[in-house]
Amino acid sequence: MTIRPQQKRMKALQAMMDELEKGDEVVAAGGIIGRIKEIKGPYVSIEVSENITFKLQKTAIANTLPKGTIASID
Secondary structure, X not given: OOHHHHHHHHHHHHHHHXXXXXXXXXXXXXXXXXXEEEEEOXXXXXXXXXXXXXXXXXXXXXXXXXXXXXXXXX
């Protein structure tokens, strides 16, 4: 009974990861907000502040944010 909703969620997550692009604003699984600076295979570099970049696995990206979200928080 719960297999179908779980499969649907997994497909949605996979589609989101496949659509990630440089410049997208994202939230990592730990709640870290940043802008994608580089994508190399299964890894992404997100810039969280000037000259501060984290390297994460794509699977650690929890969600994408609308453009301009980071600017509105500052």
